Amino acid sequence: MSYSELLEKIKARKIKVGVIGMGYVGLPLALEFANKGMQAIGFDIDPKKAEILLAGKSYIKHISAERIKAAVDAKLLDVTADFSRLPEVDAVLICVPTPLNEHREPDVSYIVKSGESVAKYLREHQLVVLESSTYPGTTNEILLPMFENAGLNALNNGKKWVAGEDFFLAFSPEREDPNNPDFSTSTIPKVVGGVTPKCLIIAKVLYDQVIVNTVPVSSTQVAEATKLLENIYRSVNIALVNELKMVFDRMNINVWEVIDAAKTKPFGFHAFYPGPGLGGHCIPIDPFYLTWKAREFDVSTKFIELAGEINTYQPYYVVERTSEALNSHKKALNGSKVLILGAAYKKNIDDMRESPTLKLIEILHEKGAEVDYCDPYVPKLPKTRKYNYAMESIPLTKENIAKYDVLLLSTNHDNFDYKLIYENARLIVDTRNAFAGFESGGDKKVVNA
Ligand SMILES: NC(=O)c1ccc[n+]([C@@H]2O[C@H](COP(=O)([O-])OP(=O)(O)OC[C@H]3O[C@@H](n4cnc5c(N)ncnc54)[C@H](O)[C@@H]3O)[C@@H](O)[C@H]2O)c1
Structure with missing residues (x-):
């Protein structure tokens, strides 16, 4: 198949798309192609x-089993751990962890391993797109040489291959x-950079079939750097409000009220909110991809590292505030019973990756507190590379709430019964301003942190 034939095949939506990594990113992406009537094959090392997916079930809370089942039944979604099926697809989208x-x-290493799998089976005129967040240069430095050498494979023509040809x-x-109610895979504009102009055109036309707006940029490095800018922007601004929170707490000024007032300015201000620390797969991690790469160019990234330090300190700050709050109730943190509300890293999802709740538990344990947690979306704390707590979520009943010396709100899920909690808790430490408006009279049951 020639370049122009592939282009026409994509425009006619007669293509098969392979997605490597059926996680939070890859699964909805594969479903998007299936929704538009194109065949998708998901490849995942985890058989x-x-x-699960071929049985029409889901392992991600906000991706419905019905959507998966409909795609599987219509024979538009297939999933396999057999990478020798890669030559079946016209385009391969890599969505593995970084x-x-x-x-x-x-x-x-996940990019390297999946790149090796692709290189082993790459056939002429396939499109490969890397989607994982990473440092500028990854696509050209890691994947490009692997695929140039794929031409030498026994299956191919025995010549070194050229990208774009x-x-x-x-x-x-x-x-x-x-779980963002306003935006999903197909409605979020997508930035694309190609190794050559033809690579860019093919990739752009592919995404045009499923995404509302594709934004071409001049190189893969620009596309890689764009993602890092977006996440560093968030990390730095979150650090700034976290610092202001600590300053305003000392001055007895409510930072949440300040932000609400500031955001009435119709220009030049975008609201960011403080919290118990960064969580999720992106914001705590991606900035350090740039910091690491910058060292190769003898450039330091002071701003990014300072933001990292402030954000990393937040769980410690929250525990200090909890200790002070208990102290004002004539109690020591050592020996106190603490119930953490929310384990997922953000509200209304079940994703535990890098969740600050895990760090809070660690620090509270070190200080001698007895800790339980409650999260309707996380029945048991999963084992992670760093933590292995054998803990199960406590049901949020009147009796249970009253048993604890302090309730520490880490994640503000919408389905927590805030009234029940407020009425039955002895003391609440609130990192998300979820109890704003509850405090009336001189109660002072809620402490912001
Ligand atoms: N989760 C998010 O909200 C989000 C948002 C933007 C960007 N990202 C980025 O997208 C990328 C993927 O993240 P995710 O959240 O989907 O990760 P994930 O852990 O949910 O999914 C990754 C999947 O890849 C599979 N996998 C690992 N190695 C593989 C290999 N060699 N071959 C095939 N499959 C393999 C894993 O089994 C897993 O199912 C990361 O770079 C992440 O930073 C994630």
């Missing part, structure tokens, strides 16, 4: 994922915001 290693440096390679950052 259980194929089993965490930090124990030295807080980029761990691109024999295969197409691009980077397009994922901007998924799980």
Whole structure:
């Protein structure tokens, strides 16, 4: 198939798309192609994922089993752990994790491994797009050489391949915001950068089939850097309001009220909110991808690191405020019973990755507190690389609430019964302003942190 034939095939939506990594990003992306009548094959090293999805079930709370079942029944979604099926697809979209290693440096091993799988089976004129968040240069430095050498595979023509001629390679950052009621995969504009102009055109036309607006940029590096700018912007601004929170707390000024007042300014101000620390797969991690890469160019990233320090300190600050709040009730944190409300890293989802609640539990344990948690979306705390708590969610009953010396709100899920909590708690430490408006008279049951 030639370049122009592939282009026409995509425009006619007669293509098969492969998505590597059936997680929070890859699964909704594959479903988007299936929704528009194109065939999608999900590839995941975890064979259980194929089993669950092919049975029409879901393992992600906000992605409905009905949507998956409809796509599977219509034979528009197939899922497999068998990478030898990669030649069946016209385009391969890579959505694998990009965490930090124990030295807080980029761990691109998932990109390398999935790139090797693709390179092993790459056939002429396939398009490959990397979507994982990563440092500028990843696509060209890691994936490009692997795919150039794919031409030498026994299956192929035995010549080194050229990007934009024999295969197409691009980077397009994922901007998924799980469970955002206003935006989903297809309605979030998508930035795309190609290794060559032809790579860019093919990738753009592919995303045009499912995404409301694709935004072409001049290179894969620009596309990679765009994602990092977006997440660093958030990390730095969250750090700023976290710092202001600590200053205003000392001055007895409510930072939430200040932000609400400031955001009435119709220009030049975008509201960010404080919290118990950063969570999720992106904001606590992505900035350090740039910090690491910048070192190669002898540039330091002081702003990013300072924001990281302030954000990392937040769980410690919240525990200090909890200790002070207990002290004003003539209690020590040591030996107190603490119930943490919310385990997921943000409201109304079940995602526990990098959740500050796990750090809060660790610090509270170190200080001698007895800790339980309640989260309707997280029945048991999952084992992570760093933490392994054998803890189960406590039911939120009147009796249970009254048993604790303090309730510490970490995640403000909408389905918590805030009235029940307020009426029965002895003391509440609120990191999300969820109890604004509850305090009347001189009660002083709620302390912001
Ligand atoms: N979750 C989000 O909200 C979000 C938002 C924007 C960007 N991102 C970025 O998207 C990327 C993917 O994140 P995610 O949240 O979907 O991760 P995830 O952990 O939910 O899913 C990744 C999937 O990849 C699979 N996998 C790992 N190695 C593989 C391999 N070699 N071959 C095939 N499958 C493999 C895993 O089994 C898993 O199912 C990351 O770079 C992340 O930073 C995530």
